[in-house]
Amino acid sequence: MKLINRTGAFGRAAARVGFKGFDGAPHLILFIITLISASVLVAVAAFLIFGSLQAFNVIGPVELLFGESWRPTSFFNQAFGMLPLMVGTFLVSFLASIIAIPIGLGCTIYLAEIAHPRIRAFLKPAIELLAGIPSVVYGLFAMLILQGWVAQVFGLQHGYVALNGGIILAVMMIPIMVSLAEDAISAVPRELREASYALGATRWETMRSVVLPAAMSGILAAIILSIMRAVGETMAVLMAFNQTPILTLDPFSGVQTMTATIAIEMGEAAVGGLHYSALFAVGVVLFVITLLMNTIANRIMSRYAEAYR
């Protein structure tokens, strides 16, 4: 044990390679454990890329990413073009966003600025609970109940359409958006508001011209992160509408998302086969999309953190 304390041989070596304030065995052990956790991100990327190599090689990256048909099990004209799946994910997330963003922002403003403290104390946890509901429960609700309402309102034969998925995803996005955006609005310094009131502005005018612009980057990051949730959601989408990989932007049609494709088809794909590998390629695309969105949100967020230090 003496070897790895501060003054032992190991400690001196550690100090030399850049461990400032080396603190003996605990320091070393904790560092190794942290490396293990961080290696998870590397492992995700490595296994996805490794699994998808065959598909990228055999099908070719352009055909795989932008091919217009996805027919993995067709015997005569098998095709692995991911475009319909990407468009499917886009359509459903887009529908969810146009529903969730206005309602989510309205709810955020209500929670942050209007609600009585006592209502707030109850509403904030309620929204957290809403964010904690398992996606399969939302999926069940969409499949058994919401579907019927969608069919009735829009006069469809059945409600298992992209719009049904968009609505349930909106319900799932709102709590995430609200809790993140509310933090951003609460972080706006009180002095800004008070200065605006002092100039005779009403509460709404202050909010619109002072508070919201000041919190804008945080709100934007909240919106991006909640869209990310919609893009990555599997179960609710899987249960909300018929998964059919057709290339369309019609909200009243069934589409197939990237996440649902992996969930449905992995069971029937032979391990190590082309289909299996193509599904890993779908995973790579999903991984890259979420990484990008997360990076953008982080950038925006850190910029706004710097503005109000």
Next chain:
Amino acid sequence: MNMLSRSAKEKLYFGLFRACGALVVLTLVVIVAYMLVGSLPVLSLDFLTEPPRGANARGGILTPLVGTIYLMIIVFAFAIPIGVLSAVYLAEYQGKGRGARFWSIVVSNLAGVPSIVYGLLGLGLFVTFAGLGRSLIASGLTLAILALPIVISAAREAIQAIPPSLREASLALGATKWQTIQHHVLPYALPGILTGVILALSRAAGETAPILLTGAAFYMSSMPDSIFSQFMALPYHVYAVATQTMAGMNGSPVVYGAAIVLLLLVIGMNLIAIIVRKRYREKYRW
């Protein structure tokens, strides 16, 4: 819009925002109410203590419930120690420079990866590469990886919230850094860490997509007899009954029942986490 006076405008907009807030609460109430009403015919203690029967169309949910508890135990055993210790390192040893920024980006990216992608990782790493097969342990480890960033960021925040004066007092008395962490930092950070642990476990309990790829079974006549056997789990059971049985597709009380038990389990854990956090915030005001 000039026709409206400034205060009328304010009333109009505030009304709209109030309606949005009400709509969100209403959604929660409607979803829980539908699940509850749909499950009323089967809700009893027997539903929890009986295994599913008749190809999942009748009976209770004992086997899936036990499977979910097993999964939570595996997640607890792997994700919690690694996550909390990593958080200690990041909060206490890493400092606040460029390194710290790098780690928080890694953790936030991990938290943003879709759960189905974790399923792919589990399939590639645990099921195939490590040769564990579709099994309880493969699913449990996959969920542990998914829970890891949640534990790390919650624990890290809890540790960083402790004022430096506490550490300095201990260090001034001659304690080493590790002794300070062990005896002064961790005990005070414990409620905050606990909140994160509960939230991570509830998230793992509710996930379906990763276990769908790594070992959950549609039906098992008995409990899993080892960590290498397949298993039933509550969230997958809800999905399987709803989409693969006639009874489920027609909204049988059995599927609502499984959903409401899952919902109560997860919401219950979340509520405990919220209460722990609230008490803790009231107790320690730095």
